[in-house]
Amino acid sequence: MGATAGAVWGRTEQQDFRSRVRGTLLGAAVGDALGSPVGRLSLEEIREAYGAGGLQDLVPGHGPRGTVSHLTQLTLFSVDGLIRAQVRRDTGAWHPPTDVHRAYRRWIATQKDWGPDERRAEDGWLAREEWLYARRDPARACLLGLGDTTMGTLDAPKNPAERGVEAAARSAPFGLLVGWEPQLVVQLAVECATQTHGHPTAYLAAGAYAVIVHGLARGESLDAAVQRALALLAARPGHEPVAEALRRALGAVRQGVPTPGRVEDLAGDGTAETLVSVAVYCALVGEDTRHGLRLAVNHGGASAATGALTGGLLGALHGETALPPAWLTELEGRPTMLVLADDFAMEMTQGPALHTPAHSAPGWLARYPRA
Template identity: 60%
Template sequence: MPLWSRAQQQDFRSRVRGCLLGGAIGDALGAGIEFESLESIRAAHGPAGVTGYVPAYGRAGSVTDDTQMTLFTLDGLIRAHVQRDGGSWHPPTDVHHAYLRWAATQYDWGPDERKGDLGWLGRQEWLYAQRAPGQACLSGLTGPDAERPGTLEAPRNPESKGCGTVMRAAPFGLLTAWEPGLVFQLAVECSVLTHGHPTGYLSAGAFAVIVHTVARGGTLEEGVHLALATLSDHPGHEETTTALRKALDAVRAGEPSAERVEELGQGWVAEEALAIGVYCALVAHDVKSGLLLAVNHSGDSDSTGVVCGSLLGALHGETALPPELLAELEGRGTMLELADDFVLELLHGPELRGPAWSERYPVK
């Protein structure tokens, strides 16, 4: 890692925090309307649809499995960097172990029931909650064969291209010292741990590249075009490429609207969630307007909100996020602490080695 100025470090920290919190806000905005049609959303909340949090899972501002898995992705990446300093370096393995820890939170009552290398994140009791987890994520990470990670040669759920690959992939794009091609490849290799269809894992790779571009100070448009160029080198890219091109066409088609969002799909599959999130981020006047556009549609509102919010947060940083939505966001303190730990590890890893850091991020 080259030496960064203080201003560069502060900018990076703001973008990491913004990406994580922005995605979570989008998730929470969509959580209460995830399975509703646009017609029913408008009937219940008015012509503009929802304009703030709708209670879900017992409170306003609740997040879903999308944010849960994103946090464990970041945890896995931190541990991978700790491992590297010890002479071991295979990030997909560390991310796989992190996802196994997430899967346990879906069945255990809490951290007191568990043994092993939970680390700091695994001891956060609020994460022990089922929030409509995707079946491909669960089936890929549970059962007698769960310890065997999926690979590109032998992926888990080879027919699945659900949006569970995309909604958790933003953290790969925060590896700003990496080259875009390596970020894309890592996102792909971590997607096949649960989703093996090319459209699923290539959509995750494309999303990571777009996040990576804006986290490095580029524009969303530059990120999308780089993602398209990267996709063109990979077999099976056609559905993802077509979806992203439709998103770009929608930007040029006229005034943004929920109806235009619905022309891109419903977001249940990876390429549609990516296209909707990218479109809403591209046409957003500000973060809140983009997020509300991303969730007010008939479909997987929380996942499209995550994609849009992650992009806008990485683009503008944490100070651009709506303060009234931040204040009610479930788990905000955990997210801020994890984001700051990620920044510390990437910028100052060797200085952190010691018992306290090893307890937070133990390695096998």
């Protein structure tokens, strides 16, 4: 597994990339926070609680307005793992799935411990963020898959019957590896998904979602990014349900005014591929980011996941300035997300200046240890 040679980043390109990274992380988190409070309600119950138009604004869920779920927690640790992988590349011990798995194991500690262990300097700074030490309905597949030190792989996946969406919903960061070839982005997302979700539809949905984000982060249209995902999926065994779900999403765009009923039809039984298709549909038909996110969460299904998936797409497509400012101001953990996003953008654009044998920044290595 490898990446394309380092590109020369001009100031404008760096600023655009940072905006898309911020947009992806913040958009996924806002969508998660918007959808989490209604994730167990039917569409009828949502309308009874919030009016005929359904949920229109952030409401209390796991805690105050703007509180996120485990989906956002894991997405942040995906980013942490990718940065650590790049830092470790200089040592010759470069295997991104292993570094991402170690990051997910640090997330597991946040679900078990009362707070960070300051003595474990090798954990880096993200694992010392106290607000992350909260259980927010973590999926059983994630707890089981990451509950021991054995890493799931394509040859020996964890939870081989698990078709849930959680692996896809934490996979947007893989798409932000804009210097990588698309097929390598798919491969990395797939390998990391098998650490918790071993059914082909689940891990291929994660790969498809990641490479769609990848296209958007590189400036492609959403339709073009989906077409690329379909082409890359075609050679992979078991891809048919994922490809069919994506084609249904594209077809639904041409069926008239978007409705919650159409979203529920796409969502089907709530497996990974159908919920990714909901996100693609909502991102395509939304009049703006706010409308797309509202459409994504007002249905009787996994609203946190569809909100997060849709927000990730819209953030990658438009950048952080397209996200609703009023929602961002109430978003739990927003300062952490901004720092992590900027660190990711810094590592991907200026990594050689931070940790090569010729240029070593001790502060950076303290934040992202090679251990």
